[in-house]
Amino acid sequence: MAVLTSNIDTGSETFRRNAEDFESRRDAVERARQAAVAGGGDRAHRKHAERGKLTARQRISRLLDPGTAFLEIGQLAAHDVYDQPVPSAALVTGIGVVAGRLVTVFANDATVKGGTYFPLGVRKHLRAQEIARENGLPCVYLVDSGGVYLPLQEDLFPGEHHLGRIFRNIAEMSGAGIPQIAAVMGSCTAGGAYIPTMCDEAVIVRGTGTVFLGGPQLVKAATGEVVDAETLGGADLHTRVSGVADHFAEDDEHALDLVREIVSRHPAPPVTEPPVPPQEPLYDPAELPGIVSAGLREHIPAREILARLLDASEFSEYRARYGTTIVCGTGRIGGFPVGVVINDGILFPDSSLKAANFVELCVQRDIPLLFLHNINGFMVGSQYEAEGIAKHGAKLVNAVSTARVAKFSIVIGGSYGAGNFAMCGRSMGPRLMAMWPSGSSTVVGAEQTATVMALIRKDQLAKQGRTLTAEEEQAIRQPIVEAYEKQSQPAYFGARLWVDAVIDPVETRDWMTLSLAMAAGSPKQETRFGVFRM
Template sequence: MTTLRSRIDTSSEVFQRNAEAFEGKRQIIAEARAAAIAGGDARAHRRHAERGKLTARRRVVELLDPGTPFMEIGQLAGHDVYDEPVPSAALITGIGVVGGRPVMVFANDATVKGGTYFPLTVQKHLRAQKIARENGLPCVYLVDSGGIYLPLQEDLFPDEYHLGRIFRNIAELSALGLPQIAAVMGSCTAGGAYIPAMCDEAVIVRGNGTIFLGGPQLVRAATGEVVDAETLGGADLHTRVTGVADHLAENDEHALELVRDIVRRTGPGTVSAPPRSPRPPLYDPAELPGILSADLREPIAAREILARLLDGSEFAEYRARYGPTLVCGTGHVGGYPVGVVINDGVLFPESAQKGANFIELCAQRDIPLLFLHNINGFMVGAEYEADGIAKHGAKLVNAVSCAKVPKFSLVVGGSFGAGNFAMCGRSMGPRLMAMWPNAKSTAVGAEQTATVMALIRGDQLAKEGKTLSAEEEESIKRPIIETYERQSHPLYYAARLWVDAVVDPTDTREWLTLCLATAADAPQQETRFGVFRM
């Protein structure tokens, strides 16, 4: 085990310039986060309060054990995606502790379009259920939703991973022995009625909670029957007559206490302590913004990042002298062991093989993996193609894909092309994935893409005996670069749930500790690798 030593001059002009550039990016995320936390507009909040209802975020706070953290997932979902604001995709999801047991929480935000389900709401709900399955977490649903957003029904209803998958997941999670608990605290309409109906136990709030497959308007349209919501599907009906709900609550606070009691009765679920006492790094994580290059075309020193993330800044590096553009090794975060894979340059055949070998070792020894991306991709060119870069890169992708230990992914700089796959991008199945506010990710870099498109057009014109003027080249490149810059931004990614969070560098150790703590008690899976092309 080696203690990493920093060589950064925090008083240098470069450090200060990097820190200033980062602050602007941090502010963009802070403003988006504030909008997500605010939820719906003032009028919606006023109506909500007049009905004696707590806000969705207040419900989550009241549900969780006092003083325990809440690891929110998908907070920025929906930001500037639709024609109208849909903060947090009208659904709050995250991992918290209830009755000493980690659970996945789902809370509809009825101040946002009545808590209706947009396509991203469904995607977010399914993502949280997937995380609950992987980590063996019970699910608590705080239901207050008008069902699907009907104008977008074609993107919500018919496909395999649309609304119906939520109900299938509830059934399968219950079959796995993971308790499914619902509290109906407002409207629960149409297909959404199956959430409490399929859960193991359900609570409903008198006066506000309603459950029906068809609301009063639909009933009237379909049958001509005129009936009010309370008669059609209120708390008295479902606790006294139908048995759709098991417990009657007088208000939101009472409902949440009933849910807490149900979770406590589902069995022991304590959070395991880390195997060794946590220690802070030798260097302050608050220095990270000054270390991160303002221009991602400039390198970011991998070991400087590790010196500010790992416990005691201690790192046991694997094959330090071989394939040096990929740094691999083991350390601890928050007292939990972790195998780290971080880029320190472009991926060469040697670095790809080294990464694959290291992942094999971690899988064999049940060590969780952390991938820290700052990668343009694999090295290209005739020499490297002849050296089998595609074959060697495939070994790394194979290892990343098949390793069944918990995998976590964080983009600290750039993450482009096949390098994203090799570093456990979203398609490779990390348990949780985040970006720093300065990070970027696209299939190919903006300037490279623009240059390629200009070259293609130039070749086409050459066949016609013409040349591409500087003005024409600029007219091709500019819109491509602008589009790629917008689409590569971490807020763009988080809004579409391509990552679970945008995490500030200063908060990263806390985020990673929660990731590792959640995975520590998760069901273990056996790793079986596919065929490695030798």
């Protein structure tokens, strides 16, 4: 492999300006992150502790092997979405190492609305199950939930991808041999009761864990019977009488020890080791904020990014002299091989063909793919339409859509329109997708959209013999630009689960190393490409 070299002047005005702009974007994401991690706040955490319970994040920390990473999924979910705060959608999910094995963890945060499921909480749960299924990861459910948030039941209950899909997924994954393990560490009511009862094995905590289809209030309303929660569905009943749970735990710590023991005796394979020893890049990843351009219309030098992400800054480039507005090639991250596709300009017919061919090669050689987005889209204009830009772009979208090697996407700059699809945006099925704080994504850029809408209005008025005044044009443009700017931001994307995480550039190597280790141990799938129009 060739060693990438850097020509960045870290003392330049451009580098400083970029870094300052990035810091302001990072601050906006960090405020959302802090709100997510705070959960229900100090008062709710104190009440939790008084009941002898750990918080959701404490439970995950005690469950994971010491010193190992946790790749959190959907941390910013529901941020500023509802008319009330619902940090992390009252659910913490992610991928971590338990007893030497990668697992997917689901932990209800009962400090937030009693751990009830909001619509985004259900979507987050389903997304984490999708990741677990695709990668063959055991699922560990740390249950502490009051069930459905009833005021929003129409967005939670009746649809194919609503609450019931959680239970269907558990059944199907169990049937496929993917271990399903639950620890009931708090309330587990109504439909939520089916999470532990459908799992392969279930632990329940004495005094705090309860499982029942109808709680004491519902039982009294329906039958007149007066019964307390522990008698109705506590640990003693369910481990000694009903058989609903398998293991009796004295407290949260004991329950987590039992879960670790259950995971350890399942036949899930240990974490895959990298085929070669990892090496640090020759250039510091901490320099990336100064390289990512402050203006989204400005160029981000692709090879400078790769020099700070790839092991030893080594990169074997594919067709370096052809289709130069996209850079493709192979390298390693954390010792794992990876094929990289990164934008270095707009997509033309030749760059589209080059990237499609490279995807084919990675599929043939079973190399995972990493897409680094900084793309305005495909080139437009009469010349390029005549050259077949639509069909050549479609070849790339076809290849990306149907490739069954593990695919990962990170939006590092802009990601607009069909360019997002070609670079394996969310709709193309990446195993995991993230954004840097510098990322931005909409169907078209804000300024372009505003200009198009103003031109349409001008044409309408021209047919009436009128002209568009500057004030009228501004009244059209301003709300569009403001809306697009807000909707394109990483925190907005993360809140709606359009990406799995918003990560810092310096975290990217760790994030990708765990992702590639997960992919290396996942079931292999056969690729069948669709028809490529010639």
